[in-house]
Amino acid sequence: HSPFSRVVTHPFVAAGIFIGSLWAFYFTDLVRWSMYEHLGHEWMVIHFLISGYLFVMSLVGIDPVPYRLPYPGRLITLIAVMAMHAFFGIAIMMQEGLMVAEWFGSMGRTWxxxxMEDQYLGGGIAWSIGEIPTLIVAITVAIQWSRDDTKVQRRGDRHADRTGDAELEEYNAQLAALAERDARQAAREG
Structure with a gap:
């Protein structure tokens, strides 16, 4: 319930943290820090775990959050983030130089x-296989949406049973009044 939690659990903020930190990490010296310093590596793991958790929780989490998008908004947000993640993988694949060349280029691996081929392959994995969790989240959103529609329909049915379909009767009376008015107007004009 803290103000900080209200901000970071907002779906757009969580999505921005998730995708923005991916780009910021791999295209700045933060990636180098994570290679050379154990603390940097630990920070990277914790950060991506938390940012991924916040993003998924904002879409499909069962814990209450201050604001949750309606289901179509959740799917659109997920698709937008998926596109930015895929573009990130392609950007890694299209790099002309080796990332952290002094680290990966000096490994002396003979097999x-x-x-550079490893980096290209890593970008391809981020682009393709990285979309599998997105598909799982999209299926989860669709299932939750379907179940929510069922709950709403049942709730409406129970309300109609309790009130004797008062809303339907009122609606039908309104339609009948409109039809009667149209018939009188047609009789006057005809």
Whole structure:
């Protein structure tokens, strides 16, 4: 319930943290810090775990949050983030130089693909396989949406049973009045 929690659990803020930190981490010296310093590596793991958790919680979490998008908004947000994540993977694949070249380029590995091929493969994995969790979240949103529609319909049915369909009767009376008015107007004009 803290003001900080209200901000970071907002779906757009959580999405921005999730996707923005991915770009900020891999295209700044933060990636180098995580290679050379144990604290940097631990920070990276914790940060991406928390940012991913906040993003998924804002879409499909069962814990109450101050604001949750309606289901179509959740799917649109998820698709937008998925597109930015895919573009991130393509950007890694299209890099002409090796990221943290002094680290990966000096490993002296004589087997397997070259460091540039590894980087290209890593970008491809981020682009393709990285979308599997997105698909799982999208399916979860769709299931929750379906269940919510069922709950809303049942709630409406129970309300109609309790009130004797008063809303339906009122609506039908309104339609009958409109039809009667139209018939009188047609009789006067005809």
């Amino acid at each position: 397997g693909p070259t460091p």
